[in-house]
Amino acid sequence: MKRIVLLAILALVSIVLPSCTEADIQTVGSALGAFAGGFVPVSYSEMQDMSLCISAKIAGMYDIYNDPALLKYVNMIAMTVGHYSDRPDFSYRVQLLNAPNEVNAFTTADGRIFVTTGLLAAVQDESELAGVLGHEIAHAARGHVAKAVANERKKAGMVKAGGLVAQQYAPQYAQILTSVADATFDAIALRPRDRAQESEADTYGMYYAEAAGYSPKGLLNFLSRLRNEEQSGGSAMTKIFDTHPDINQRVTDVGNSIAQNFHPRENSPIMVQGATGKPIERAQYFTASLK
Amino acid sequence: MKSKALLCAVCMVLLAISGGTIVAKIVYVNEDYVELRSDKGGWSEPILTLHKGAAMQVIEGEGDDSTSYYKVGVTCGNGAVIEGYIFKSLVVDEKPSEGAWSQQAGYYGSAEASQEGATASAKGLNAAVAGYLNANKVNYLAVQQMDSIPRQISGDEIRAFMKDGNIGIYQNRERRGGEK
Numbered sequence: 001m002k003r004i005v006l007l008a009i010l011a012l013v014s015i016v017l018p019s020c021t022e023a024d025i026q027t028v029g030s031a032l033g034a035f036a037g038g039f040v041p042v043s044y045s046e047m048q049d050m051s052l053c054i055s056a057k058i059a060g061m062y063d064i065y066n067d068p069a070l071l072k073y074v075n076m077i078a079m080t081v082g083h084y085s086d087r088p089d090f091s092y093r094v095q096l097l098n099a100p101n102e103v104n105a106f107t108t109a110d111g112r113i114f115v116t117t118g119l120l121a122a123v124q125d126e127s128e129l130a131g132v133l134g135h136e137i138a139h140a141a142r143g144h145v146a147k148a149v150a151n152e153r154k155k156a157g158m159v160k161a162g163g164l165v166a167q168q169y170a171p172q173y174a175q176i177l178t179s180v181a182d183a184t185f186d187a188i189a190l191r192p193r194d195r196a197q198e199s200e201a202d203t204y205g206m207y208y209a210e211a212a213g214y215s216p217k218g219l220l221n222f223l224s225r226l227r228n229e230e231q232s233g234g235s236a237m238t239k240i241f242d243t244h245p246d247i248n249q250r251v252t253d254v255g256n257s258i259a260q261n262f263h264p265r266e267n268s269p270i271m272v273q274g275a276t277g278k279p280i281e282r283a284q285y286f287t288a289s290l291k
Numbered sequence: 292m293k294s295k296a297l298l299c300a301v302c303m304v305l306l307a308i309s310g311g312t313i314v315a316k317i318v319y320v321n322e323d324y325v326e327l328r329s330d331k332g333g334w335s336e337p338i339l340t341l342h343k344g345a346a347m348q349v350i351e352g353e354g355d356d357s358t359s360y361y362k363v364g365v366t367c368g369n370g371a372v373i374e375g376y377i378f379k380s381l382v383v384d385e386k387p388s389e390g391a392w393s394q395q396a397g398y399y400g401s402a403e404a405s406q407e408g409a410t411a412s413a414k415g416l417n418a419a420v421a422g423y424l425n426a427n428k429v430n431y432l433a434v435q436q437m438d439s440i441p442r443q444i445s446g447d448e449i450r451a452f453m454k455d456g457n458i459g460i461y462q463n464r465e466r467r468g469g470e471k
Binding site: 044049052053055056057059060061064071072075076079080082083084085086087088089090091092093094095112126172173174177178181212213214268270272282 | 322323324325326327328332333334337340342359377378380381416417418419420422423424426427428429430431433434436437438440441443444448449452453455456457458459461462463
């Protein structure tokens with residue numbers, strides 16, 4: 001069968017080729033190059049470029065929340081949890097988005113994490129925040145965002161190949177970058193996310209948080225409370241549900257994962273001295289200004 | 292006395308067999324790219340980005356189960372050796388199959404594979420990225436700010452943070468749930 005296909009292609013080429021001009025052949029060559037380029041793995045510097053563009057666009061969607069102490073605190077949790085991830089070599093760094101009515105977070109392939117103030121205000125203790133950050137870290141450490149970039153680049157390669165034949169222009173890196181960065185931005189910030197990857201991020205996020213010393217129940221507690229608030233109609237902060245899988249199913253899956261993979265032990269709260277001199281849970285202390 | 296003499300003899304035989312040289316272990320990067328760090332821990336400064344198949348000589352950490360890191364030496368093109376730390380699970384003993392970097396370098400002209408490290412963005416933007424940032428509603432300043440955060444938090448500061456919370460390298464293993 002393969003031989004027949006090959007012979008058919010050769011026969012077709014032998015008929016078409018003599019009637020082609022040199023320019024035609026160059027155009028087809030460029031198109032094939034662009035098509036093949038879509039299947040070449042994304043290079044390190046390309047991934048850096050894409051991540052930078054996507055990050056700048058996410059940051060451009062919101063105002064930045066300026067609280068140096070909170071920023072440092074959230075970053076230190078991300079660094080601690082990230083140290084126990086599959087990719088401890090990544091530089092995990094967090095930026096705070098001023099969106100008090102939105103519980104949401106975004107991650108890029110190289111470890112930039114954006115969290116909304118609505119999410120931080122909804123957190124009740126540090127293990128919950130560690131669970132949420134673990135989930136975001138897992139998206140980077142398990143290569144979910146890198147795969148999204150690679151998929152979009154494949155599509156961009158094919159689109160350019162079609163465009164080349166029609167318009168006879170050479171592929172430009174800037175065009176590819178724009179196309180891929182925009183499509184990946186849509187995939188991670190606007191479109192519903194891949195359920196299998198979300199589930200994996202939940203499980204691995206709990207592994208990382210647990211390995212860092214936090215209770216894996218932090219993520220379950222956080223999601224359960226959000227679900228209850230949503231169901232009781234008491235919270236308008238449901239943006240995360242637009243892009244994430246069904247919250248009921250997610251809570252069930254996370255609960256099952258804890259039962260299967262972890263010893264169900266509660267975490268001791270991490271207490272610090274509050275402004276009044278009384279002990280206060282550390283996440284509550286740093287997020288007090290948001291509540 | 293007798294046992295010391297025996298030990299010396301064994302050592303001499305071993306030295307004779309090995310030709311007087313100690314063969315250092317070589318490991319290879321097994322991910323598309325990995326950051327070599329200045330110290331153990333993801334919070335330490337990234338000093339070099341290594342691509343799949345990159346070789347390095349293990350200086351410390353071999354056979355030491357108490358650490359997840361190797362201290363390694365990487366020989367650069369000019370012969371200089373850069374020392375740093377790399378997470379053990381990101382490297383392998385056998386050279387993995389060739390990465391795609393050599394095939395794709397230069398495919399898009401400006402998209403060359405970088406060996407320069409994670410601070411590439413600090414060197415300035417390439418024209419394509421600059422064009423994208425100019426053409427879209429973005430906040431590049433916020434990204435620069437977040438990229439500088441790891442450099443603003445010292446190793447001592449993150450260790451103190453972990454110690455205060457009994458987490459990370461200071462966690463009480465009893466308190467942890469632990470994997471089944």
